[in-house]
Structures are given as structure tokens and as C-alpha cells.
Amino acid sequence: MEFSGHILIVPFPLQGHINSMLNLAHLLDLSNFHVTFLLTADTHARLLAHSDVDSGRFSPRFRLHTFPAGIHGDRTGSQEELAEMFYSLVKIGEPFLRELIARTGDSGPPFTCLISDLLEISLNISRDLGLPVYYFRTIGASALWAYFSVPDLIQANELPIKENGMDSLVTKVKGMEGFLRARDLPSLCRADEMTGPVFKLVCTQPQLVHQLHAIILNTFEGLEGPILSHIRAKYPKVYTIGPLHASLKARLQLKQASSNSLLQEDRSCIAWLDSQEPKSVIYVSFGSISVITRQQLMEFWYGLVNSGKKFLWVMRPDLVVAKDGETPIPLELEEGTKANGYMVGWAPQEEVLEHPAVGGFLTHCGWNSTLESIVAGVPMICWPFFADQQTNSRFVGEVWKVGLDMKDVCDRSSVENMIRELMDKRKGELLKRVEDMGKLAKEAITEGGSSYCNLDCLIQDIIKLNVSVRKTI
Numbered sequence: 001m002e003f004s005g006h007i008l009i010v011p012f013p014l015q016g017h018i019n020s021m022l023n024l025a026h027l028l029d030l031s032n033f034h035v036t037f038l039l040t041a042d043t044h045a046r047l048l049a050h051s052d053v054d055s056g057r058f059s060p061r062f063r064l065h066t067f068p069a070g071i072h073g074d075r076t077g078s079q080e081e082l083a084e085m086f087y088s089l090v091k092i093g094e095p096f097l098r099e100l101i102a103r104t105g106d107s108g109p110p111f112t113c114l115i116s117d118l119l120e121i122s123l124n125i126s127r128d129l130g131l132p133v134y135y136f137r138t139i140g141a142s143a144l145w146a147y148f149s150v151p152d153l154i155q156a157n158e159l160p161i162k163e164n165g166m167d168s169l170v171t172k173v174k175g176m177e178g179f180l181r182a183r184d185l186p187s188l189c190r191a192d193e194m195t196g197p198v199f200k201l202v203c204t205q206p207q208l209v210h211q212l213h214a215i216i217l218n219t220f221e222g223l224e225g226p227i228l229s230h231i232r233a234k235y236p237k238v239y240t241i242g243p244l245h246a247s248l249k250a251r252l253q254l255k256q257a258s259s260n261s262l263l264q265e266d267r268s269c270i271a272w273l274d275s276q277e278p279k280s281v282i283y284v285s286f287g288s289i290s291v292i293t294r295q296q297l298m299e300f301w302y303g304l305v306n307s308g309k310k311f312l313w314v315m316r317p318d319l320v321v322a323k324d325g326e327t328p329i330p331l332e333l334e335e336g337t338k339a340n341g342y343m344v345g346w347a348p349q350e351e352v353l354e355h356p357a358v359g360g361f362l363t364h365c366g367w368n369s370t371l372e373s374i375v376a377g378v379p380m381i382c383w384p385f386f387a388d389q390q391t392n393s394r395f396v397g398e399v400w401k402v403g404l405d406m407k408d409v410c411d412r413s414s415v416e417n418m419i420r421e422l423m424d425k426r427k428g429e430l431l432k433r434v435e436d437m438g439k440l441a442k443e444a445i446t447e448g449g450s451s452y453c454n455l456d457c458l459i460q461d462i463i464k465l466n467v468s469v470r471k472t473i
């Protein structure tokens with residue numbers, strides 16, 4: 001078989017990013033590419049322990065590789081920790097990556113391109129080593145466009161956000177003029193995050209991205225077409241190839257999703273769901289890195305219990321930040337949940353969302369979770385924690401109308417009311433919208449659909465790069 005190319009994939013080493021990148025890696029593996037997937041030592045070990053990457057689902061052309069030790073932790077919810085991880089990736093990861101790229105031709109096929117969301121490192125590699133880079137931002141197009149618009153917002157004096165200005169509409173994110181409020185901008189536009197180093201990088205990002213070969217997005221035209229046209233006016237080469245989890249499942253004709261988990265999935269929740277009425281359960285999960293206080297935990301819990309609905313709650317071991325001397329999860333909560341709900345440390349989420357008993361999703365609105373919910377036809381209540389989630393949740397509630405946005409509040413009566421709206425009062429209307437959107441997602445990844453064709457175009461693009469690399473050698 002002819003050699004199509006060797007692709008190096010380097011995700012920001014967190015669950016959400018790894019999920020989308022691994023799904024893309026698998027699709028590229030199915031298209032006969034050699035793929036090297038680079039992780040930190042810790043994420044590598046956890047992936048091997050808890051996912052099915054090692055179960056023979058990849059071909060021998062796929063190789064997992066690790067950075068040297070020393071890259072700062074892999075579970076992080078604060079700006080400071082994110083920045084530390086980022087800097088250790090630059091300090092330790094980048095020299096290693098340069099060496100890996102330089103050496104790769106010695107023992108195997110040379111790299112054809114790099115796919116990564118590590119912007120600064122990617123730019124250096126592209127400039128100094130001439131390796132073409134695809135910038136795969138694992139967030140949605142709408143949130144990405146809001147990030148790209150930050151310099152315009154600053155110039156128009158819409159940032160920093162004025163005192164009491166959280167509900168004012170912003171005018172400098174093209175295509176979102178009528179509905180995007182200051183509170184819906186990515187969280188790093190909020191005063192306490194604007195001074196951090198990540199903010200500086202975001203301000204220069206729009207110019208820098210021009211130096212990269214193309215952008216890849218895990219989204220589909222039917223969901224974000226209008227915003228994508230604004231992005232393409234500045235960056236013509238954008239491949240929208242999502243939802244990747246659904247695309248992979250369809251191409252492999254799988255009934256059950258494969259697992260990219262970094263934590264042990266507790267499958268007992270599926271048996272619990274099996275014993276519940278159709279569309280009666282609200283699934284609660286705040287993703288892989290969000291944290292909540294003990295007080296917020298109790299408000300959510302009372303809201304859930306007072307709603308009278310059954311619930312399945314992912315209580316990640318590091319979800320609750322307790323003060324000294326406090327137990328993170330009070331005994332009363334564990335005991336009180338037994339009547340109405342079920343708790344697990346980590347769930348097989350795609351399977352849970354597809355389960356007939358699940359009728360709603362209380363989510364932090366991470367991009368993977370949002371897409372998974374849409375594909376499964378499950379309406380959402382969004383309680384965004386940080387980053388792109390603030391923008392995603394506005395789109396869910398106001399633009400796509402596939403759920404409700406509960407941004408910035410989580411007192412027990414708001415939680416209870418939202419659950420009643422979602423599961424009773426507005427159930428029919430929200431279900432219809434999300435099921436329709438789910439159908440569009442499935443059309444996009446089916447032969448002839450936009451994401452299906454765009455993935456083929458991406459593959460052809462990489463093959464062309466491979467041919468030109470080989471000519472230069």
C-alpha cells in the first residue's frame with residue numbers, strides 16, 4: 001500500500017482536547033496514515049489504564065509517544081495552573097518535539113505535518129523546521145470567533161467589561177451583535193482573568209494563526225455555518241469535520257462508543273439507567289476539569305432533589321474544592337441521593353447520553369459535552385465554568401435553542417426551576433429542536449455530508465503535502 005504520510009498529533013494534555021484529537025487520529029489511521037500521538041507521561045499512563053486505546057482498535061501504524069517527565073500536572077481548573085502547564089510544555093516539551101521531528105526520518109517515515117492546539121509551539125516548529133501545521137482548536141467555531149475578536153473588543157473599548165456591564169450587548173463580535181452579552185464572552189474577558197499571561201497570548205492569536213497551514217474544527221456547517229463564514233473571511237482554509245465522535249462511530253459502524261477516558265469509567269450507572277422510565281433522568285456532569293465549592297455542590301443537590309426528578313451525577317474525585325476540615329461530599333448527600341439518584345466518579349458519557357432513560361443534561365457546556373448532547377438529542381441546562389463554555393452556553397440557549405443557559409447562578413431554586421422547565425414545561429419544544437439539530441449533525445458526517453466531504457478534503461490536502469515533502473527529499 002502506498003505511504004500517504006506520517007502525522008504528528010500533539011494535543012494540549014487535558015481530557016477534552018485529547019478526546020477530539022484521538023478521534024481524529026483514529027479517523028486518519030483508518031485512512032492509512034501513520035500517526036504518532038504525543039502525550040505527557042502522566043496522561044499516557046492514565047489513558048492506557050482507563051481507555052481502550054490499547055485494545056487493538058488502532059492499526060500498527062498508530063504510535064503513542066510520551067514527552068519527558070516534568071510537564072506540570074494534567075488536571076487543572078485555574079488560570080495559574082493552566083499557565084504553568086503551558087510554560088512547562090514550552091520549556092520541556094518544545095525542545096523534545098524539535099528533536100523528535102529532526103530524528104524521525106532516521107528510524108521511520110518523516111513527518112508530513114503537525115496537528116496541534118499548542119499555538120506558540122506550533123508556530124515555532126512551523127517557522128524553524130518548515131513543518132506544515134494544522135491548528136486544531138478543539139472548541140466550537142463561535143467561541144473561537146469570540147476569542148479572535150478580543151483585540152477588536154479592546155479597541156472599541158468594550159473590554160475591559162464596565163462595572164455593572166455584564167448584561168450589555170457587545171457589538172464587536174461580528175455575527176453575534178444582537179445576542180452576545182459581556183457575560184457570554186470567554187471567561188478570560190472577565191476582570192480577574194484579563195491580567196493573566198493567557199490573555200496576552202489570546203490578544204496576539206488572530207495574527208499568529210495566519211502563519212499556520214490551516215484550521216481544523218470539530219463542528220459542522222449546519223450548526224455554526226453563519227459564524228464560520230466570518231472566520232473564513234479572515235482564514236480561508238478551515239476544515240469543519242465534526243462531530244468527530246459520531247463520525248468515528250459511524251465509519252467503524254460501532255454500536256457503543258470507544259473510550260478515550262483518563263479516569264476509570266463506572267459502568268454500573270448503565271444498569272441503573274436500564275431500570276428508569278424513558279426520558280425521566282437528568283444527567284449531571286461538569287466535565288473533566290471544572291471544580292465547584294461545597295456550597296455550590298449543596299445548592300445543586302437541593303435543586304435536583306427538590307425538582308423530584310431522577311438524576312445521575314458524575315462526582316469526579318476532584319470535583320469539589322473543600323475548605324480545610326470539610327469533607328468534600330457530605331454524608332447526608334450520599335445518603336439522600338439513594339432515593340432519587342445515582343452517583344459515579346466517571347461515566348461512559350457518550351453511552352449515558354444515548355440511553356433512552358436520559359431526558360436532560362445539566363452540563364458545564366464543554367465543547368465535547370455540547371456536541372455529544374446534540375448528537376444524542378438531549379436538551380441541556382448549561383452552567384458554564386470557564387473558557388469557551390460561557391459562549392457555548394449562550395448559543396445553546398439563545399441561538400440553537402437546544403437548552404437553557406443558567407450562567408452565573410446556581411442557587412437551589414434556580415436549579416429546581418430550570419430542571420422543571422427542561423424536563424416538564426418546555427420539554428416538547430426543546431426536545432424537537434435538539435433532535436432536529438442531532439439529525440443535521442448525523443447528515444453532516446454521512447457520505448455526501450459537509451463534514452464527511454471536508455474530512456476527505458483534509459486527507460487529500462495531507463497527501464499532497466506528503467508528496468511535496470518526498471519530492472524535496
Ligand code: UDX
Nearest residue numbers: 016017138139287288289314346347349366367368369
Ligand atoms: C474543556 C473545555 O470546556 C472544552 O470546551 C474544551 O474544548 C476542552 O477543555 P472539559 O471540561 O474536558 O473541556 O469538557 P468537554 O469538552 O465537555 O470534555 C469532557 C469529555 O469527557 C467529554 O468527551 C465527555 O464525554 C467525557 N466525560 C465526561 C466522560 O467520558 N465521562 C464523564 O463522566 C464526564
